[in-house]
Amino acid sequence: MTLLTLVAAYFCWTALTIRPLGSWDNDAYAGIVLSCVLTIGAAGAAAMLWLLPPVRRVLRWWWVSPAVLLGVIAVIRWVTGA
Incomplete structure (x- = not known):
């Protein structure tokens, strides 16, 4: 779970720090x-992993919440563009 959250955090960070130079910068x-x-994808994998009953018995909901939050941030970034 932690590894998937770290992967999601890294790619969310890159999505937020990339700045196009202009409208032509495809x-x-x-x-x-x-x-x-x-x-x-990483946030979805973490959420799907958490949905497994053996995992839910061991890890509480707050273990998956950072990954889900990063996924929501990525969706907002994708929808709003630059």
């Missing part, structure tokens, strides 16, 4: 989208 926009997709 590579930067593609990097933002890729970072958001990877953040959402």
Whole structure:
């Protein structure tokens, strides 16, 4: 769970720090989208892992909440663009 959260945090950080130079900078926009997709994927994997009954018995909801929050931030970044 911690590893998936760290992966989500790294890619969310890259999505938030990439700044396009202008409307013509398609590579930067593609990097933002890729970072958001990877953040959402890692957050989704953490959430799916937590949904397994043996994992839920051991880990409480607050273990998965940072990853889910990072996923929400990535969705907002993806939707709003730059």
